Amino acid sequence: MRDVLTGIPGTLEVRDLAIARKGKALLDVPYLCLDGPGPTLILGPNGAGKSLLLRCLHGLISPDHGRVCQDGIVLNADHKARQGMVFQSPVLLRRSVAANLDFVLKRQSIPRAMRKQRIAALLSEGGLEGKARQSARSLSGGEAQRLAILRALALEPETLFLDEPTSALDPGATQVIERMVLRASAKGVRIVMVTHDIGQARRLASDIVMMQAGRVVEHGAAGQVLDAPESAESRRYLAGGLVT
Amino acid sequence: MIRGFIGALSVTLGLMAGTASAEEAFIVVQSTTSTQNSGLLDYILPGFEAETGIDVRVVAVGTGQAIRNAVNGDGDVLLVHSKAAEEQFVADGWGVERFDVMYNDFVLVGPQSDPAGVKGGSDIVAALTAVAGSEVPFASRGDDSGTHKAEMRHWNAAGIDPTGASGTWYRETGSGMGATLNVASGMGAYVLTDRATWLSFGNRGDLEVLVEGDPRLFNQYGVILVNPEKHTGVRAAAGQRFIDWLTGPDGQAAIESYMLDGQQLFFPNAK
Amino acid sequence: MQGFASEFNQALSLILQGDAELWAIVLLSLRVSLFAVLISAAIGMPVGAALAVARFPGRRMLIILLNALMGLPPVVVGLLVYLMLSRSGPLGVLELLYTPTAMIIAQVVLVTPIVAALTRQVVEMLAEEYAEQLRSLGVSQMASVPVLLWDARLALMTALLAGFGRAIAEVGAVIIVGGNINHVTRVMTTTIALETSKGNLALALALGAILIGIAIAVNAMVSSLTLRAEREGLRHA
Numbered sequence: 013m014r015d016v017l018t019g020i021p022g023t024l025e026v027r028d029l030a031i032a033r034k035g036k037a038l039l040d041v042p043y044l045c046l047d048g049p050g051p052t053l054i055l056g057p058n059g060a061g062k063s064l065l066l067r068c069l070h071g072l073i074s075p076d077h078g079r080v081c082q083d084g085i086v087l088n089a090d091h092k093a094r095q096g097m098v099f100q101s102p103v104l105l106r107r108s109v110a111a112n113l114d115f116v117l118k119r120q121s122i123p124r125a126m127r128k129q130r131i132a133a134l135l136s137e138g139g140l141e142g143k144a145r146q147s148a149r150s151l152s153g154g155e156a157q158r159l160a161i162l163r164a165l166a167l168e169p170e171t172l173f174l175d176e177p178t179s180a181l182d183p184g185a186t187q188v189i190e191r192m193v194l195r196a197s198a199k200g201v202r203i204v205m206v207t208h209d210i211g212q213a214r215r216l217a218s219d220i221v222m223m224q225a226g227r228v229v230e231h232g233a234a235g236q237v238l239d240a241p242e243s244a245e246s247r248r249y250l251a252g253g254l255v256t
Numbered sequence: 257m258i259r260g261f262i263g264a265l266s267v268t269l270g271l272m273a274g275t276a277s278a279e280e281a282f283i284v285v286q287s288t289t290s291t292q293n294s295g296l297l298d299y300i301l302p303g304f305e306a307e308t309g310i311d312v313r314v315v316a317v318g319t320g321q322a323i324r325n326a327v328n329g330d331g332d333v334l335l336v337h338s339k340a341a342e343e344q345f346v347a348d349g350w351g352v353e354r355f356d357v358m359y360n361d362f363v364l365v366g367p368q369s370d371p372a373g374v375k376g377g378s379d380i381v382a383a384l385t386a387v388a389g390s391e392v393p394f395a396s397r398g399d400d401s402g403t404h405k406a407e408m409r410h411w412n413a414a415g416i417d418p419t420g421a422s423g424t425w426y427r428e429t430g431s432g433m434g435a436t437l438n439v440a441s442g443m444g445a446y447v448l449t450d451r452a453t454w455l456s457f458g459n460r461g462d463l464e465v466l467v468e469g470d471p472r473l474f475n476q477y478g479v480i481l482v483n484p485e486k487h488t489g490v491r492a493a494a495g496q497r498f499i500d501w502l503t504g505p506d507g508q509a510a511i512e513s514y515m516l517d518g519q520q521l522f523f524p525n526a527k
Numbered sequence: 528m529q530g531f532a533s534e535f536n537q538a539l540s541l542i543l544q545g546d547a548e549l550w551a552i553v554l555l556s557l558r559v560s561l562f563a564v565l566i567s568a569a570i571g572m573p574v575g576a577a578l579a580v581a582r583f584p585g586r587r588m589l590i591i592l593l594n595a596l597m598g599l600p601p602v603v604v605g606l607l608v609y610l611m612l613s614r615s616g617p618l619g620v621l622e623l624l625y626t627p628t629a630m631i632i633a634q635v636v637l638v639t640p641i642v643a644a645l646t647r648q649v650v651e652m653l654a655e656e657y658a659e660q661l662r663s664l665g666v667s668q669m670a671s672v673p674v675l676l677w678d679a680r681l682a683l684m685t686a687l688l689a690g691f692g693r694a695i696a697e698v699g700a701v702i703i704v705g706g707n708i709n710h711v712t713r714v715m716t717t718t719i720a721l722e723t724s725k726g727n728l729a730l731a732l733a734l735g736a737i738l739i740g741i742a743i744a745v746n747a748m749v750s751s752l753t754l755r756a757e758r759e760g761l762r763h764a
Contacts, residue, residue, distance in 0.1 A: 072659055072662055072663060089665075092665060093665055096663070097663040099659065099660065103656060103657060103660035105657075105678055106678040106679075106680075106681075107677075107678070115664075115674075116664060119664070119665070119666075167664070284625055284708075289724065293721075293724065298709070313625060313708040314708060315625060315706035315707070315708060316707070325613075328613045328614060328615045328616075329613065329614030329619065330613050330614055330615075330624050330625070431724075433724070434723070434724025434726060435724050437726060438723065438724070438726060441726075457726040458725060458726035458727045458728065458729075459726030459728060460726070487614045487615065487619075489614050489619065489622060490614075
């Protein structure tokens with residue numbers, strides 16, 4: 013639930029979260045609380061458990077034990093209905109651009125006339141005007157990811173999860189996506205986004221969750237984590253990141 | 257419940273396929289390939305259908321299969337040519353009564369070169385003995401049909417069991433008369449066939465009639481109404497009407513007048 | 528085999544002159560097989576899609592069985608349907624033997640496993656791709672079936688055309704349950720069998736040519752659909 017006074021979207025809390033496969037801990041997060049007003053970026057090397065954590069927060073994966081709560085209540089169907097997710101490679105329905113958005117709106121039982129208005133507004137938000145009738149599968153990588161974000165936004169989510177949405181895109185396309193994310197955040201959507209791009213974290217993050225080998229090694233304000241990291245793992249990752 | 261569902265389904269299917277038909281407006285006749293392939297039924301049936309309004313649907317298979325289908329009740333009238341099997345069919349209660357309809361005859365057909373030297377003869381048993389002796393290819397139906405049963409009777413009379421040579425000079429096709437004639441034409445084999453199928457057959461190659469006229473080659477056709485007491489669905493009234501017509505003056509005259517290549521193929525002999 | 532060329536010419540002229548008897552046979556073939564494919568689609572697609580998304584014990588075995596049923600010998604199907612529809616069979620009271628309906632039933636038995644098995648394959652591939660996204664959008668497993676069927680529509684058309692090709696070219700089943708009755712249940716394949724047995728190769732060839740023409744048309748449709756799918760990026764995998 014969004015706080016009516018501050019406009020800050022609902023708090024996400026993780027307690028004793030653990031996932032293990034074949035005796036190896038893939039995720040082990042005793043406590044994490046996301047309650048800041050701006051975008052949270054989850055940063056870390058490949059295999060750190062970033063995507064796994066994101067899927068737990070969205071309820072796509074049930075952890076072996078532990079729980080995810082929103083505003084102190086264990087994540088339920090109502091919460092999930094007000095969460096959107098954008099995947100690393102966009103999964104678009106084999107239909108037109110407009111039909112991809114309509115699919116989501118129709119599921120919310122929005123009347124036809126209103127759906128048309130919403131679709132037009134969304135398309136202009138994503139710079140996809142004029143592509144409404146085009147097949148979604150024929151869009152470029154950047155356009156496809158924009159459509160995936162628009163479709164998630166069509167849910168009018170409180171929280172928007174993004175899993176490395178720009179990892180396959182060129183700098184220009186990446187910039188367009190980042191602007192969309194910031195606009196959504198400014199409108200009060202809680203953004204939780206996974207990236208391994210330090211520059212992106214610097215551009216977008218209000219707070220940063222640094223992960224390594226399934227653990228959260230550091231969580232704090234972006235400036236502090238990036239410029240004065242407390243943990244050795246963060247320092248090592250940021251140093252490596254600066255070299256590349 | 258299930259029956260209702262099946263009924264509804266069949267009505268739907270029937271409507272879709274456009275098969276809904278007036279009751280007893282047709283009968284199913286289980287018959288043999290010879291009556292159909294010769295063109296006889298196409299020639300005589302329109303007369304009956306015009307007179308009575310009853311559509312005759314002919315299923316043409318081998319005599320053996322025709323009788324088995326009739327035992328299952330899948331036909332109203334049986335029109336075949338294997339007297340012993342027909343009498344057995346009636347004796348077992350599957351048919352009401354057997355009537356003679358007509359006869360035609362079998363002929364022994366073979367290559368013009370006639371390697372067995374049987375040409376011009378009129379003794380089928382002697383001819384088969386010569387074929388077996390020279391071990392030239394002989395094509396047999398091998399399908400328990402009326403023609404096949406007739407062929408086996410003649411081998412039996414000659415004291416020969418050709419099935420011992422199956423796969424060498426004796427070739428069993430397991431198919432209908434036409435398919436067997438195609439095989440014989442292809443390999444230059446001797447073959448026993450009814451004259452009607454032979455005359456209407458279009459792919460003779462260098463085959464010709466070598467032996468004919470033996471009284472033992474006469475081929476009697478009988479007609480039987482499938483017993484409605486065994487199968488309630490049998491269209492007995494319409495079936496009986498067809499049998500009465502076929503064995504009556506109109507049907508007999510129609511059979512007599514059917515010619516192919518200027519030859520009469522079937523000889524009516526209903527009593 | 529002498530006169531083969533002249534028989535082929537005769538066949539050609541029968542087609543070109545639009546011989547009424549010939550075209551009635553062609554139309555019956557098309558009608559029977561189209562109905563059979565429609566019914567097979569109505570049964571096979573939901574079954575195939577459900578099998579693709581549902582998880583239950585014995586599912587693996589069911590898929591193997593379904594794939595095996597794709598190769599059912601038509602004669603065996605014909606015999607089974609005959610035994611069901613025969614007056615002495617369990618469904619004898621329906622009086623369906625030797626009707627086009629009986630032929631439709633036999634073809635449905637032949638084609639449904641093909642449609643179901645191909646649907647299962649296509650939908651399972653698509654479901655793997657869509658699974659997380661659909662769950663993220665709150666679409667339940669059962670509700671995902673129509674979504675997947677619709678999005679796999681082009682590949683499913685190919686499956687239906689494959690089924691249609693099997694149905695229209697099949698002779699073993701329809702000749703047993705249809706009886707090859709003139710003007711009632713005589714279709715292209717049974718006529719070809721009959722005319723061949725009469726040594727009437729001309730008409731048999733004419734019908735064979737039409738059958739090949741339909742096969743070519745069906746394949747052209749499949750390939751143009753595939754082409755369109757590729758152009759629009761609708762093709763998956």
